[in-house]
Amino acid sequence: MVNYTDYFSASYEVARRTFRNAVKAVDGELSAYLHPDARGAHGEKLTIDVGHIGRIDAPRQLIMISGTHGLEGFAGSALQIGWLKQLSARALNDEVGVLLIHGLNPYGFSHGSRTTVNGVDLNRNFIDHTAVPVTNALYAQLHPYLLPQWWDDNYRSACDIGIMDFRLKYGDDVYFNTFAGGQYLYPQGTCFGGFSREWESLTLERVVRTAVGHAERVAVIDWHTGIGEYGKPFYLNFGSADSEAQQHTAGWWGLDTGTGSRPHGRAQPRYQGLVFQGIESFLPQAIVAGGVIEFGTRGSVAGDLAIRQDLWLRNYGHRLSEDTRTQMHADLLDSLNPVSYQWREQVLTLGLPIIDATLDGLARWQA
Numbered sequence: 211m212v213n214y215t216d217y218f219s220a221s222y223e224v225a226r227r228t229f230r231n232a233v234k235a236v237d238g239e240l241s242a243y244l245h246p247d248a249r250g251a252h253g254e255k256l257t258i259d260v261g262h263i264g265r266i267d268a269p270r271q272l273i274m275i276s277g278t279h280g281l282e283g284f285a286g287s288a289l290q291i292g293w294l295k296q297l298s299a300r301a302l303n304d305e306v307g308v309l310l311i312h313g314l315n316p317y318g319f320s321h322g323s324r325t326t327v328n329g330v331d332l333n334r335n336f337i338d339h340t341a342v343p344v345t346n347a348l349y350a351q352l353h354p355y356l357l358p359q360w361w362d363d364n365y366r367s368a369c370d371i372g373i374m375d376f377r378l379k380y381g382d383d384v385y386f387n388t389f390a391g392g393q394y395l396y397p398q399g400t401c402f403g404g405f406s407r408e409w410e411s412l413t414l415e416r417v418v419r420t421a422v423g424h425a426e427r428v429a430v431i432d433w434h435t436g437i438g439e440y441g442k443p444f445y446l447n448f449g450s451a452d453s454e455a456q457q458h459t460a461g462w463w464g465l466d467t468g469t470g471s472r473p474h475g476r477a478q479p480r481y482q483g484l485v486f487q488g489i490e491s492f493l494p495q496a497i498v499a500g501g502v503i504e505f506g507t508r509g510s511v512a513g514d515l516a517i518r519q520d521l522w523l524r525n526y527g528h529r530l531s532e533d534t535r536t537q538m539h540a541d542l543l544d545s546l547n548p549v550s551y552q553w554r555e556q557v558l559t560l561g562l563p564i565i566d567a568t569l570d571g572l573a574r575w576q577a
């Protein structure tokens with residue numbers, strides 16, 4: 211039985227403070243990286259906080275991240291804090307180290323948005339922006355329908371018709387790949403990967419290279435919310451099914467192959483610029499396993515709508531009365547970080563054993 215309020219926080223500020231205290235309580239190595247040009251929703255400073263626990267020089271390391279998508283960080287933060295608090299009651303296997311990255315996108319975490327201060331989806335930002343641009347050929351056709359001028363029935367149903375036409379013409383898998391795979395031309399659009407690497411992305415590179423650059427075997431858990439059934443974990447893995455890393459991941463997480471999961475029932479998009487792909491490139495000497503673990507919120511209706519609602523509020527929210535804007539924002543928060551105690555307890559009850567299983571597997575993973 212877990213008391214979810216011991217681990218979940220109601221704000222970025224409290225989450226950050228609780229995380230830092232929990233790292234100190236287990237004598238972890240603690241550092242913080244200050245956002246150079248943004249402040250939080252309450253004027254507070256924004257930092258990416260990093261805890262390194264256990265044998266920091268061990269050849270096997272777990273990297274566990276919260277807040278890649280800002281407000282989705284409440285669940286990931288709770289799992290990091292829950293794991294740390296339980297750790298204080300027992301020992302960590304001395305074969306492994308654990309690098310905890312708290313609030314990778316602290317701006318979005320504090321302001322209740324998925325994206326960075328620049329409107330960038332950080333989980334599409336880890337590409338070489340100086341190389342040949344990534345193409346998302348059909349995105350231009352879809353873009354006009356994603357952000358209605360007003361978030362009301364008239365404008366939204368006109369857009370919904372455009373989106374439905376696109377889906378009928380190309381099919382649901384192509385639609386989802388276009389919507390979610392990543393695009394690099396429309397800053398107001400969905401899953402915009404930026405024109406250059408974001409501060410958060412460069413900071414993660416610095417932290418990973420410095421802290422675990424020596425590691426030979428690395429597991430990644432990047433916690434997210436919004437895909438999957440209510441309160442259930444949903445796994446997104448990005449390696450080829452027959453790779454060593456993928457087979458280990460599948461074993462730890464109880465998956466058939468570890469690949470081919472279908473977010474919202476659709477084929478997995480050809481994601482560009484993922485945090486996971488970034489970490490692989492920062493650690494060329496290591497085999498990197500793991501991936502993204504989501505916790506479902508409102509089932510299949512959550513994902514696309516939450517992304518669009520977030521963008522709409524960021525771009526056009528000022529057009530609304532304060533009361534309407536407040537209600538819409540509360541709905542967005544609840545759609546990716548449900549208030550219900552049932553959801554929060556289930557995230558902890560199901561999520562904490564996944565961390566233990568990953569660490570057990572990592573400790574047994576022989577070179």
Ligand SMILES: [Zn+2]
Nearest residue numbers: 279282434435
């Ligand atoms: Zn996410």
